[in-house]
Amino acid sequence: MVEAARRLCDTAALAEGGDGVRFTVELRGREISAFVVRFDGAAHGYLNQCAHVPMELDWQEGRFFESSGLYLMCATHGAIYAPDTGLCVGGPCRGAALVKLRIEERDGGVYWLPEFPYAAPALAAGS
Template sequence: MAGNERMRLDGAILVCASGAVLEGGRGVRFDVRAFGDKATGFVVRYSGMAYAYLNRCAHVPIELDWAQGEFFESSGLYLMCSTHGAIYVPESGFCAGGPCKDGRLRPIGLLEEDGNIYWTPDEFIKPPAAGPTPHG
């Protein structure tokens, strides 16, 4: 997903079209390098805004989604770790309950414009290494 045609001049990297991330629906995963390791990030939409986080629980560094792209719990109000049941506020990534109480998901910079959603690398979250990606 880090092909040159997907990177803007300012370094932002295309995740998907804005319409692919529906309010309270399935999130869109994307490949990153987090703190030097292969990982995934994800984008969800809540209250009309898109939010992106590193796909790692604040309690134990495992992916949150219980099925690929499924991050919201049944009420659609919180993001939830499928393994330990920690719940997170979508707008801030703060843990509202569970084993990571007062923890926080690692945010990833996000830009939504011209009908597309882009993520922005930083000091710790970088583009994946060149080559094929596992989830396309």
């Protein structure tokens, strides 16, 4: 079953090298944090889990980039990731990568396109 795209935010909500937008995906009945950021003019989405130890990356909610805005950084382990590929380019997980999610921008919005094995959690009534 192919799931419909989930709108995450307006395209204007993502500044180049700035704060990201968090969202939730489901894997085998468990909700996992994910995020989308803008880098090199495009939106990129990942599971919010360090490739070294599965802990959330952001040091404050939505803050994924290190101070230069050129790399994503794990606040716990100091691992550094390329924002466009998720490849760990420095730190304890060098050579590993973040789990990349399929993101699309259209009609003024940023969308996550769920793909197996990740699904969109059920929306609460009235959402």
